[in-house]
Structure formats: C-alpha cells, structure tokens
Amino acid sequence: MLELLHLTCTTASAQQLPILDSLVPATRVRNNCQHSQPSSIAQQPRSPSPLPPASPPSSFCLSSDSSNSEACAYTQPKGNFTMSTPAAVEPTSAKAPVLTAGDISPGVMMDFKNAALDFFISKSVPDDKQVTMIIPGIKDLHICDWIATKHARIVALPFAEFMTEMRFNYLPQDWEDQVHNDILMSTLTTSKMSFWNWSQHLLKLNCLLHGTSSAFDNATLRNHLEVHLDNELKARVQHNNIHKDKKFKTWVGAVCLLNEVCAVKNKRQHEMIEETLHHQSKHQKTNNDSSCNSSHHGNSTQSNTTSTSSSYICLPPLTNAEHTLLNENDGCTKCRKFFAGH
Numbered sequence: 001m002l003e004l005l006h007l008t009c010t011t012a013s014a015q016q017l018p019i020l021d022s023l024v025p026a027t028r029v030r031n032n033c034q035h036s037q038p039s040s041i042a043q044q045p046r047s048p049s050p051l052p053p054a055s056p057p058s059s060f061c062l063s064s065d066s067s068n069s070e071a072c073a074y075t076q077p078k079g080n081f082t083m084s085t086p087a088a089v090e091p092t093s094a095k096a097p098v099l100t101a102g103d104i105s106p107g108v109m110m111d112f113k114n115a116a117l118d119f120f121i122s123k124s125v126p127d128d129k130q131v132t133m134i135i136p137g138i139k140d141l142h143i144c145d146w147i148a149t150k151h152a153r154i155v156a157l158p159f160a161e162f163m164t165e166m167r168f169n170y171l172p173q174d175w176e177d178q179v180h181n182d183i184l185m186s187t188l189t190t191s192k193m194s195f196w197n198w199s200q201h202l203l204k205l206n207c208l209l210h211g212t213s214s215a216f217d218n219a220t221l222r223n224h225l226e227v228h229l230d231n232e233l234k235a236r237v238q239h240n241n242i243h244k245d246k247k248f249k250t251w252v253g254a255v256c257l258l259n260e261v262c263a264v265k266n267k268r269q270h271e272m273i274e275e276t277l278h279h280q281s282k283h284q285k286t287n288n289d290s291s292c293n294s295s296h297h298g299n300s301t302q303s304n305t306t307s308t309s310s311s312y313i314c315l316p317p318l319t320n321a322e323h324t325l326l327n328e329n330d331g332c333t334k335c336r337k338f339f340a341g342h
Helices: 002-014 023-036 039-043 066-072 106-123 129-138 139-148 149-153 159-169 175-185 196-207 218-227 230-237 248-297 300-309 320-328
Strands: none
Touching: 106 129, 106 159, 106 196, 106 320, 129 159, 139 149, 139 159, 175 196, 175 218, 196 218, 196 248, 218 248, 230 248, 248 320
C-alpha cells in the first residue's frame, strides 16, 4: 500500500497533475517513522516483558452459567482442611435458622437439621417448599456457590436428600468412621464421668450417625456400655437382676442407680479410712510424747528399756465399724491394712 501511494505521487508529479493533500502528510509521517528508527535497534531482538505472577486458581466461582456449572461448583476438600473459625447455627422461631460461615462439624450439621425441622413445623412449610425456605439462612460462601450453580435441581430436592448431599460435600470424608471409633474407644474409666453422663455422651455421638450405616442400634449400644463399665460396677450389674432387663432406657436408669450407690459407698469408705489413719497418727504422736517425757526422768537403764519398748506401739482396739470395713476389703485386723493377703 505504501509503495502504491509513492508510485501514485511520483506519476502525478511527472504528469503535472494535482496531488491530494491528504495523501502527502500520511505518507511522509509513515516514511519518517520508518527512517527515524535506528537500524541497530530494529535488528536487536526484543526481550519478553515480564509477566505478572500467576494468581492461584480460584476454588469456587460465583457464576450461575449453566454451561459451566459442573466445573465451577465448590465442594469441601476431602482432607483434614479446617477453616479459621467454626460454623454455628443461630435458630430463630420467626425465620429460617442461620448457618454461619466457617468449618462445619457433624454436630453443627445436626443442629442445623433439627433447627430447620422445627422451623418447618412452626411455619407449616409444605414439603416441596422446604429447601427453598431454608436456603436464605445459609451464609457460607461455598454452600451458596454450590446452590447457585445447581439451583434448579437443588430446590426440587426433598429436605432429607438435600441434607444428605450437604453432609457428603461439606463434611470430612471419614467423619462417620471418626464418630464410630470415638464410641468404640470410650470407656467409663477413661471418660472420668459418672455412668449417666458417659451414657448420654455416647447417645449424642450415636445421634450424629442416624441415617447412616454406622449407627448403633439399642442392643449394640447397650452391649458396649455393659462391657466397658469399671470392674466394681460391672460386678454389681452381673449380680443384679437388671442384666435381664431388655429395655435399653430402663436398663440405663437401673445401672445409673447402682452407680450412685457405689459412689456413695466409696465416698463413705474413703472418709472412714482417712478418719482411721488420722486417729492412729494422733494416738501414735501421743505415745511418742509420753515416752520422751518418761525417758528424761529415769536413769540410764530405765532409759534404755523405755527406748526399746517405745519401738512397739500399742494400738487401740478396733471398733465395730473398723472391723466391718476391714472385712469388706480383705483386710487384716492385726496389721490393719486393706487387701493384706494373709
């Protein structure tokens, strides 16, 4: 194009034809630009300009484009990933319960489900509108993105299936195994709780497993509780008629009463032991003081005899309560030690 314009101007000048003014400046500017650039610079290869640092790929996408919905939907990483703050549920009676942003635990997921069911009952929400009514209360960005990318399918789900998909997407992959193992590894001794508090703790953990294949039935849970009692309570249960009770609730109540009886008896035994040891210590101190006083007023022979006899301390006679306590704990009435074995 540039050569054509140059040829046209040269021909017009030779034939003394008028030249359009608009052609001359443009041609001159382009020619000046070409001739003004040094050849050395034109021959040097240009170094590539530094690229900005690549940003990490985004974990989620807020676009609701249906063509890219499967690629953009965010789901919880199936690892030990934890967020900075735990999520929580804020139940309200007038509106849908609020699920705050954060790390969602199985307990928080169960609290959200129970609060949602209470909301459905109080507001008489029909089954086909339950998921639609509960969505505004979810404030976690990841779940909101998942709902936005698959909105048409999610709002048509029954509430039970909606909660199943939420647990699958936003709870750790092995959460069922973790809760199941927590129940299996728990014992009354290691828990350092009363039987009632321990049994209620395991029942709460088992509630997290409801609707899954890892949940314990009443018979299995009762067998676990009975096997993992402490030795004293286990012996009392085996020698009592309550082991024949087939109802889980009444069996737990009966074992709880036995545990309270054992706790009261053990407390009383400890008090009696401490009282006996204190009495013996006080009596021994009195005898030592009297021996020291008598040794100062006697002669050397009497002093030696007193020092020899002072090594033997005469204990006061046992009371009926002390006899009973020693007999119940396989004690010896001479050395007055429990579980003496002689």
